[in-house]
Amino acid sequence: MTQLALVIDLNVCVGCHACVTSCKEWNTSGWAGPMVDQNPYDGSPTGTFFNRVQTFEVGTFPNTETVHFPKSCLHCEEPPCVPVCPTGASYKRPDNGIVLVDYDKCIGCKYCSWACPYGAREVDEQQKVMKKCTLCIDRITDAKLSERDRKPACVLACPTSARLFGDVHDADSEVSVAIRERGGYQLMPEWGTKPANHYLPRQKIRIHIDQDELTRVDNPLRREDLTDYTGEETLDDVAW
């Protein structure tokens, strides 16, 4: 069984919001109608988004670290939002595991949003139906597009390639390898929702450089060693 999902690398996300704007651009011009904004140029702009980038600060100054955290529907393998829907508008596609809303069946009761611990669902204030990330279902299933373009808009837009897209059930896919080898984790695992989307943790890259490594022992341009030795052990004396 296929389970399409995103893997988001928090190590390289710089919080530029390119995924947010490209998502909005693609999906607001799509087949499902606009994602409506209210007061877009006024004091309290608000609107429907499938994807948002949030920012968290870890630690206490000066030992702080900024984590940019893109958040969208996680396409849970046990989606708690689906069984509570009274009309069957919310469903999980059997062929690729994407959780979708049928906008023609949704009555806008908001019950599914209560049943999502991640706050991934948002009511569109004009269409009055529940909306959420579709993984650009119209794009990734469009056979007219080239293989390269058959990816969610956010993935294609990310300038740092922080967003990977693929089948997390295929052990050899790029996303599965990333999860396996780079410590991919799920959000709020305590609820047993089994989110398909994973996040790759921040990784501090530390290199320890010895003075020895800065100086090539056999560097032909090296200055003559002018040190006055007084009998102490040097590297040349070490038996390897």
Place this chain on the structure above:
Amino acid sequence: MHPAFSVIFLTTLLGAGQGLYLAMVTGQLYAVARFLPVQEDQFYAIGSLVALVLLIAGLVASFFHLGRPERAWRAAAMWRTSWLSREVIVLPIVMALVFAYAVAHWMEWTTPLFQLGAALQVDSTLLLGLLGTLASLALFVCTAMIYAGVKFLQEWHTPLTVSNFIFLGAASGFMLAAAYSAYIGNPLVTFFGTWAVILTLAGLASRLAHLSRNAHLKHKSTVQTAIGVRHRVLFQKAQGATGGSFNTREFFHGQSQAVVDTVRYLYLILVFPIPMLLIGAAYVTESQSLPIAAFFAQFIGLLAERWSFFAEARHPQNLYYQSVA
């Protein structure tokens, strides 16, 4: 959670309607058992019609909660998994049975259909009353399980939510039955008043147990599990929008803790001691107006109780929406 007035009125009006209907059937059962004087059929008929009006008002209120009310009929589809869908199915059944019970009394279709044992004459009103009682109890469970069934709202995810809905709804309905009897000068006011006080006490025990449970509740999710970073000091700096979003409007009540505390004390006074004292005073003074005041005090209190029920529930998604910038 944001307390939506549509849902507050839906749950309280349905509760009072079902409770009033249960009171009518209870009154009839007591009369059948000859514990109470037999009433005219019109008494039950009008009482049930008032209950029906409350149920219809609750249904109308529920439509204000929907974004697309014209599609509400679709909500009966997923009864296998969704308590909301089950409520949507059971509510019209209850309304139909309440209406049929009222009509059967109004038309005096009280010729016994068959006899059970030595003395129990079963007529159509008794059968409809029993079916309606079962359907009403089922509706209480469905309505409450919509809230108690969401495991993420740990404040709601308890059987105490169901017992609160049943006891408080039934209490307000019996209180209304006492008010109705007092209004028409019927001596059953004492009977309904006594049951209203018993149900109010049961509701008090259930609600206090609920409050005490929630006061000691430990939330499963933390901001650490929400974003998956293991550090004790973790603050949100931006939530992806400056002007708020659906997530900030639907899941926060937007009031200060002082308001929440005030509403809690308000309903603890209005729902429990005041109606019981008024009913007690009505019993002593044989007043016709005090039971009516008792019902209205309790119903207003129940509106506050439902507001508080929503306001006290903290959704785990709020961990992602703690700070704007």
